[in-house]
Amino acid sequence: MATAYDKVQLARGKNRATGLSFIENIFTDFIELHGDRRFADDPAIVGGVAKLGGRTVTVIAVEKGGDTKDKVRRNFGSPNPEGYRKALRLMRQAEKFHRPIVCFVDTAGAFCGIGAEERGQGQAIAENLYEMMALKTPILSVLVGEGGSGGALALAVADRVWMLENAVYSVVTPEGCASILWKDAKRAKDAAECLRLTAADMEAFGVVERVISEAGRNDKQDLFERVAEMLAIELDRLCDIETETLLKRRYDRFRAF
Amino acid sequence: MNLMGLFKSPQNELEKGGKQPTAQEETHEVTAVCPKCGTQTPVSELWENRNVCRCGHHFRLTARERITFFADEDSFTELWPELTSHDVLGFPGYEQKLKSARLSTREKEAVVCGTCSVEGQRCATFVMDPHFMMASMGTVVGEKITRLFEFATEQRLPVVAFTAAGGARMQEGILSLMQMAKTSGAVRRHSDAGLLYIAVLTDPTTGGVTASFAMEGDILMAEPGAMIGFAGARVIEQTIRKRLPEGFQRAEFLLEHGFLDLITPRHDQRDVIAQLLAMHDSKQQGVCVDSGVKGGERFGDGV
Numbered sequence: 001m002a003t004a005y006d007k008v009q010l011a012r013g014k015n016r017a018t019g020l021s022f023i024e025n026i027f028t029d030f031i032e033l034h035g036d037r038r039f040a041d042d043p044a045i046v047g048g049v050a051k052l053g054g055r056t057v058t059v060i061a062v063e064k065g066g067d068t069k070d071k072v073r074r075n076f077g078s079p080n081p082e083g084y085r086k087a088l089r090l091m092r093q094a095e096k097f098h099r100p101i102v103c104f105v106d107t108a109g110a111f112c113g114i115g116a117e118e119r120g121q122g123q124a125i126a127e128n129l130y131e132m133m134a135l136k137t138p139i140l141s142v143l144v145g146e147g148g149s150g151g152a153l154a155l156a157v158a159d160r161v162w163m164l165e166n167a168v169y170s171v172v173t174p175e176g177c178a179s180i181l182w183k184d185a186k187r188a189k190d191a192a193e194c195l196r197l198t199a200a201d202m203e204a205f206g207v208v209e210r211v212i213s214e215a216g217r218n219d220k221q222d223l224f225e226r227v228a229e230m231l232a233i234e235l236d237r238l239c240d241i242e243t244e245t246l247l248k249r250r251y252d253r254f255r256a257f
Numbered sequence: 258m259n260l261m262g263l264f265k266s267p268q269n270e271l272e273k274g275g276k277q278p279t280a281q282e283e284t285h286e287v288t289a290v291c292p293k294c295g296t297q298t299p300v301s302e303l304w305e306n307r308n309v310c311r312c313g314h315h316f317r318l319t320a321r322e323r324i325t326f327f328a329d330e331d332s333f334t335e336l337w338p339e340l341t342s343h344d345v346l347g348f349p350g351y352e353q354k355l356k357s358a359r360l361s362t363r364e365k366e367a368v369v370c371g372t373c374s375v376e377g378q379r380c381a382t383f384v385m386d387p388h389f390m391m392a393s394m395g396t397v398v399g400e401k402i403t404r405l406f407e408f409a410t411e412q413r414l415p416v417v418a419f420t421a422a423g424g425a426r427m428q429e430g431i432l433s434l435m436q437m438a439k440t441s442g443a444v445r446r447h448s449d450a451g452l453l454y455i456a457v458l459t460d461p462t463t464g465g466v467t468a469s470f471a472m473e474g475d476i477l478m479a480e481p482g483a484m485i486g487f488a489g490a491r492v493i494e495q496t497i498r499k500r501l502p503e504g505f506q507r508a509e510f511l512l513e514h515g516f517l518d519l520i521t522p523r524h525d526q527r528d529v530i531a532q533l534l535a536m537h538d539s540k541q542q543g544v545c546v547d548s549g550v551k552g553g554e555r556f557g558d559g560v
């Protein structure tokens with residue numbers, strides 16, 4: 001039986017499928033769209049338009065990067081404010097063209113740096129939450145690795161939130177929690193247990209609607225195929241819901257906590 | 258007069274910016290030492306000056322002290338004072354922390370909600386209290402704030418908020434994180450109803466509170482010198498392995514970078530809030546009729 005901290009390690013695992021690989025393997029005709037139109041293009045968040053079957057979808061993913069050079073370029077998947085603003089720009093575009101949004105979330109958290117604070121990391125996340133709560137198009141988010149606090153939530157205010165079996169979702173990293181509460185980062189294992197951050201916990205709390213099995217997690221192709229199939233069915237359902245009803249349900253979904 | 262805030266010893270780094278109590282003389286009145294200029298001032302004199310040092314340093318206030326300072330006398334009616342937190346996750350030590358916070362603050366939670374008037378103008382208000390577990394946001398804090406925005410939307414009232422937060426209520430795990438989305442939804446509905454929300458950011462406003470309702474006001478006001486940011490200074494220093502520049506994440510820094518509308522000293526807050534409320538009163542003269550724009554919608558915003 002895997003402990004909570006085992007799950008944390010799995011979620012951070014080296015060979016785990018990254019956000020961009022979900023886009024590339026599930027969708028076709030992906031065209032990446034760059035930039036927040038305000039400051040820069042944040043490579044930690046990748047977004048664009050793609051096809052899923054006959055449907056055009058706006059896709060957004062946090063990308064931690066492949067090799068070391070790519071990881072550094074992508075800031076190890078910790079977005080800056082311009083990343084969240086790019087994501088929001090693409091989401092508004094999706095709203096304008098009445099197409100659904102699919103987000104793949106995998107981040108240790110929003111970046112903690114001088115520039116991030118100067119450019120309003122808190123404001124950028126706040127604006128995403130505020131806008132996503134009222135965005136007039138379906139949003140579906142899949143937590144595929146680490147779901148790190150507000151930096152993950154900024155892409156997961158959605159009508160459906162799904163989670164891979166070995167992904168985690170938490171208000172704070174176990175290391176951060178242990179060092180703040182017990183002044184001892186080495187007690188991360190205990191903290192992971194206390195925080196209740198596993199996919200099973202999330203399902204029990206009602207934070208996610210679906211946990212996706214990773215039984216054959218070495219077989220990524222199988223995982224991509226299953227997720228693709230689930231997405232196609234769910235997007236059909238979501239796109240059939242009247243906007244007013246969709247927004248009321250989205251509000252009630254988060255109001256319940 | 259409630260001096261409780263002045264007699265508490267600092268709980269952590271974030272609180273050091275606040276009170277530094279000393280009770281060195283038995284016969285004389287208790288003094289508070291200003292962390293900015295080092296002056297010792299008798300607490301009664303400080304209180305006369307709304308707990309602002311002569312050098313301009315704003316000492317932290319309890320929620321009740323703030324209400325005394327900004328609301329019309331006897332106009333405050335509290336809402337949902339009975340709501341109190343429980344250890345839902347079975348997190349070690351949480352019940353004990355809640356208990357001692359309740360004892361030391363005589364509050365049930367880190368936010369006080371209600372209605373009041375400012376220069377005769379009615380508003381809904383919530384005031385966060387950094388003395389209660391550093392005003393971290395758990396489910397009850399999130400619930401009270403959400404209810405307040407829903408109530409204000411129903412009653413068509415503006416909201417005046419005083420925010421504070423030293424971090425997440427980690428003991429409530431993911432349920433604490435969900436409060437950011439929950440409160441943001443309620444702020445959005447209030448805004449879509451065309452109603453005004455003034456947020457006054459006080460020391461310290463950080464973490465998930467900054468990344469949700471504190472930054473979602475129509476008007477963002479801050480107290481001079483208030484620490485405002487997303488990440489805590491220590492976390493940033495550990496991440497970038499550099500010392501942070503002087504004044505980093507202070508209210509003045511945020512104003513300079515375009516993230517605040519104004520910085521208003523405590524003495525002027527009531528007047529400025531009253532003026533803003535009056536300028537947004539729907540009964541005022543000269544409002545453009547039927548512009549066809551629903552409050553809260555935005556145009557051409559980068560799409």
Ligand SMILES: [Zn+2]
Nearest residue numbers: 291294310312
């Ligand atoms: Zn002073």
